Amino acid sequence: MRRRRAGTGRVIRRRMLVAVPVLAATSMGMFALGAASPIDPAQQYAGAAAFTTSEENLAQIRANWGVDDPLPVQYARWLGNLLRGDLGWSTSRHEPVVDVLTARAGWTLLLVGAALALVLVASLLLGTLAAYRRGGWFDRGLRAVAYAVQSMPVFWIGLAAIAVFALTLGWLPAGGLTDVTATGTDPVDVARHLILPVTVLAIAQAPWFVLFIRDAVAESLRDDHVLAARARGLPGRTVLFGHALRTALLPFLTLIGTHLPELVGGAVLVETVFSLPGLGAVTVQAALGSDFPLLAATTLATTVVVLAANLTTDLAYSAADPRVRLDD
Amino acid sequence: MTDLAPPPISTPARSPRPGRRAALRGRGRVGAAVAAVVLVGAIAACLLAPLLWPLDQSAVDLARTRLAPSWGHLAGTDELGRDVAHRSLYGLRVSLLVGAVAALVAMVIGGLVGAVAGTVGGRVDRVLMRIVDTIAALPHLLLGIFIVAMLRPSLGAVILSIGLTHWLSTARIVRSELLSLRTRPFIDAAISGGASRTRVLTRHLLPHVLPRLALATTLMVPHAVWHETALSFLGLGLPPHLASIGNMINDGQGSLLTGAWWASIVPGLALVVVTLALAVLTGRWRDRLDPRVRAELNL
Numbered sequence: 001m002r003r004r005r006a007g008t009g010r011v012i013r014r015r016m017l018v019a020v021p022v023l024a025a026t027s028m029g030m031f032a033l034g035a036a037s038p039i040d041p042a043q044q045y046a047g048a049a050a051f052t053t054s055e056e057n058l059a060q061i062r063a064n065w066g067v068d069d070p071l072p073v074q075y076a077r078w079l080g081n082l083l084r085g086d087l088g089w090s091t092s093r094h095e096p097v098v099d100v101l102t103a104r105a106g107w108t109l110l111l112v113g114a115a116l117a118l119v120l121v122a123s124l125l126l127g128t129l130a131a132y133r134r135g136g137w138f139d140r141g142l143r144a145v146a147y148a149v150q151s152m153p154v155f156w157i158g159l160a161a162i163a164v165f166a167l168t169l170g171w172l173p174a175g176g177l178t179d180v181t182a183t184g185t186d187p188v189d190v191a192r193h194l195i196l197p198v199t200v201l202a203i204a205q206a207p208w209f210v211l212f213i214r215d216a217v218a219e220s221l222r223d224d225h226v227l228a229a230r231a232r233g234l235p236g237r238t239v240l241f242g243h244a245l246r247t248a249l250l251p252f253l254t255l256i257g258t259h260l261p262e263l264v265g266g267a268v269l270v271e272t273v274f275s276l277p278g279l280g281a282v283t284v285q286a287a288l289g290s291d292f293p294l295l296a297a298t299t300l301a302t303t304v305v306v307l308a309a310n311l312t313t314d315l316a317y318s319a320a321d322p323r324v325r326l327d328d
Numbered sequence: 329m330t331d332l333a334p335p336p337i338s339t340p341a342r343s344p345r346p347g348r349r350a351a352l353r354g355r356g357r358v359g360a361a362v363a364a365v366v367l368v369g370a371i372a373a374c375l376l377a378p379l380l381w382p383l384d385q386s387a388v389d390l391a392r393t394r395l396a397p398s399w400g401h402l403a404g405t406d407e408l409g410r411d412v413a414h415r416s417l418y419g420l421r422v423s424l425l426v427g428a429v430a431a432l433v434a435m436v437i438g439g440l441v442g443a444v445a446g447t448v449g450g451r452v453d454r455v456l457m458r459i460v461d462t463i464a465a466l467p468h469l470l471l472g473i474f475i476v477a478m479l480r481p482s483l484g485a486v487i488l489s490i491g492l493t494h495w496l497s498t499a500r501i502v503r504s505e506l507l508s509l510r511t512r513p514f515i516d517a518a519i520s521g522g523a524s525r526t527r528v529l530t531r532h533l534l535p536h537v538l539p540r541l542a543l544a545t546t547l548m549v550p551h552a553v554w555h556e557t558a559l560s561f562l563g564l565g566l567p568p569h570l571a572s573i574g575n576m577i578n579d580g581q582g583s584l585l586t587g588a589w590w591a592s593i594v595p596g597l598a599l600v601v602v603t604l605a606l607a608v609l610t611g612r613w614r615d616r617l618d619p620r621v622r623a624e625l626n627l
Contacts, residue, residue, distance in 0.1 A: 022462045033478040149603035153554055155561050156577060156596035163589040174585065253591035258464070265469030269558055273581075283470065295477060299470050310465050311541050 008315060015311050024308075031075050034292040069092065087297045092289030093282075097297045100282060105301070108278035112267050114194065115201035116256075119209050122202065127213025128245050134218050136285060143214070146207035154204035154266045158273035161200050172196050175275040197274045201266050212255050217247035223247065252318060257313030258304050339542065356373025360612050363605035370602045374421040381414060397590055404590040406576070416595040418571040420602060426487060426566070427553035433491030434552070435545040438498025443537075447529070457503070460496050468493040472555060476564045481615060486565050490552045498544045505540050509533055543617055547610045550603040557599060573599045 051287065087097035130139040149157075166174035173193050220226060221244045229243045268280030275281070279298055286294040397404040404412050445456040463471075472489040479485035509515060509532075518532050553573075559565035560574025568575055573595045578590030 004402060018458060018462065020458075026466070030478075033475065043577050121425070147607070148600075148604060151600050151607055153557055153561075153577075153596065153599070156557065156593075156600070158583065159577065159584055159592050160589075163584055163593065167585070167587065167589075227528065251528060261465060261467040263468040265558075268467075268469055268473070269561070283473060284564070287473045287562075287564055290477055290480075292478075295474055299474050302470055305469060307465055308464075 003284070008318070011315065011318075012311065015307075019307050023300070023303065026303060027079070027296070028075065030296050030299065031078065031168060032071070033075070034296065035071050069081050077214060082255050088293035090286070090291055090294040092286055092291035092294065097293050101279070101297060101301060103281055104277055106281050107276060108267055108271070108280060111194065111197060111271065111276065111278060112199065112263055114198045115205065116263060117265075118198060118202040119205050120256075123206055123209035123213050124245070127210045128217050128240060130210070130214045131217035131221060131244075132240055134214070139214070144209065150207045152204065153198065153269075155269040157204055158197070158200045158270055161196055165196060175273070193274075197270050198278060200273075201263070202271045204266055205263055208259060208262075209252075210256065213245075213248060213252065216251060217244050220244045220247040250317065252311050253317045253320065257310045264302055264306060270277045331411060349556055359608055363608040366605040367609060370605070371424075374424060377417050377421060381417070385541035390606060404588065404594075406580060406588075406591040411565075412576070412590055412594050415571040415576060416573070416598045419595050420571040420578050420598055421557055422566065422570060422572040423553050423574070423599065424549075424602070425488075426483070426556045426572075427549045430490035430494070430538055430552040430556065431488045431545050431548040433487060434543060434548055435495040435498055437491060438495030438544070438601065439502055439541055441495065442502025443506065446503040446510075447533075450509075453503070456499075460499055463493075464496045469555070469558060472559060473562070473564060476559055481559075481564050481566075483566060486556055489559065490555045494552060494555070498541065498548065501540055501544045503536055505537050506533060509536055539617060543610065543614055546606075547614065550606050553599065553603055 001049040021185050047255060078088070085098070087101070089095075090097050090100055093100055102178075123294070126142060130142045133139055162174045172195055176193060217240075225242075226239060226244050229239045236245075264280075267278065270276070271278040271280040272284055279302070283295065285291075285297065339441070359619070393447045406412055441456055441460070445453040456543050472493050475489040475492060476485045479488065515528065515532055523532070556565060556572070557574035560572050561578045562574075563578060565574050568579075576595040577592045578593070580588075580590075583589075583591040584593070
């Protein structure tokens with residue numbers, strides 16, 4: 001036990017050693033791109049007033065912000081502020097970036113978390129059932145649907161869902177987080193508004209998970225230990241879920257880790273379709289408004305979260321399977 | 329079409345020459361045939377569209393907005409009175425073209441990185457692959473959005489954004505193929521026979537890597553198309569007046585909320601059908617090339 005914990009600590013340290021240069025390189029690349037972009041932050045700050053503001057005033061703003069300093073100086077200043085927790089001022093939303101992040105990150109986490117939970121439950125169930133009767137009508141139908149859904153852009157599924165369930169049937173709201181008349185965030189109201197977005201995001205991501213579980217369980221149903229369990233006369237359900245599915249679960253952890261970036265990308269699109277006040281939607285607004293501080297912050301924050309989640313799945317993997325040693 | 333007839337059951341399905349005909353045998357051949365017809369039809373329609381049905385990208389007809397599908401307008405009209413079916417065809421044309429060019433950009437980047445990692449090896453290989461692993465762990469849509477936003481949305485920015493975020497799997501495939509080739513006896517034989525480094529590379533390694541590179545690039549096309557569509561949908565892609573699938577879905581959102589669902593749903597459906605056909609065919613190609621590495625490109 002002592003050895004294992006020491007190993008885990010080493011893995012975390014090593015990953016950090018890789019993650020820090022990667023984050024530095026990512027932020028530097030973003031910064032260089034931002035500096036190379038043809039957008040003048042002073043004019044952007046002034047907005048429509050830029051046409052009437054004198055050139056001296058604009059130059060003053062530039063000097064105050066240090067926009068004309070050499071790039072490394074600007075980067076060092078930005079990084080220093082970042083480390084002190086100051087993420088800068090959002091030029092498109094006219095409020096501190098930190099406030100934008102804290103107000104919205106929770107909704108995105110809720111959306112992604114709920115969708116992930118739904119995907120996991122549904123894919124474990126459907127994939128295992130398909131593998132149990134592989135080649136049967138359920139298996140073939142499920143796989144056909146999965147391949148078809150793989151080709152559908154998530155925002156298109158979202159719009160189709162709005163057209164059917166919100167506009168034609170009128171069962172669920174078409175967008176937003178609460179009713180227009182609502183004054184606060186009532187959990188029931190929010191839940192009703194999140195049903196469509198969460199389901200759409202889950203459906204768009206489900207094919208990879210369902211197909212993976214189906215193949216993995218089909219594979220492990222042929223394993224010796226499953227045969228042994230059958231030979232001992234254990235009931236079919238126990239063998240299927242307790243023995244076959246269990247062995248198939250391990251590589252599944254890795255799939256979750258590698259699919260998180262996709263899920264985040266999907267969340268950006270789903271939030272835009274359903275007008276949810278999450279980080280994804282605000283990232284798009286920042287991109288449309290060329291709001292570098294906000295865009296850099298959301299991209300970096302997501303990167304950190306995804307890297308951390310990846311590390312967690314890898315650690316969970318090694319904890320679940322003692323044979324696996326994380327060498328790097 | 330006689331090739332499509334199922335082989336007689338008495339004789340085992342074994343061909344003396346596993347060539348073109350084998351493509352039409354085995355499981356899922358009906359699906360593959362349908363996919364081939366759809367794909368060829370779509371590509372032909374896209375190529376012939378400017379000759380047969382020229383489109384004025386800026387034409388508007390405000391007297392006939394949001395008309396429901398009819399014989400005059402097979403898929404109805406959008407909020408500016410433009411024919412949705414007609415524009416979908418042009419959107420498909422633009423999206424497939426952008427997807428193909430972007431996949432080629434990704435192929436060049438990924439091919440170069442994979443080739444360097446696979447042939448130089450050692451420390452260079454480790455560093456390059458670690459970089460690949462880490463970029464693969466980032467949400468590529470966000471990176472793509474960032475690149476486009478900073479370069480200002482345009483055709484070039486979209487292609488660059490896709491190319492810079494989609495080369496990773498190609499690099500991995502080329503590298504692993506080179507690594508496994510290097511240990512094969514025929515390479516040893518070539519080297520001991522006095523072949524120069526260049527000769528080994530061009531005459532022995534390249535011919536083996538090329539089919540995989542081609543496959544990886546083709547498999548990338550649908551992903552590139554989806555990425556372009558997503559960017560355009562967010563308003564960060566191609567110029568808004570240009571008929572592209574993403575732009576049309578984006579424009580159609582307003583119509584959708586007023587009940588004219590066809591303006592958004594039909595262009596998306598066209599894209600889904602064509603990319604599905606492409607995915608079915610390339611999936612078959614992949615399974616034939618190497619049945620073992622099925623999961624390699626399941627992004």
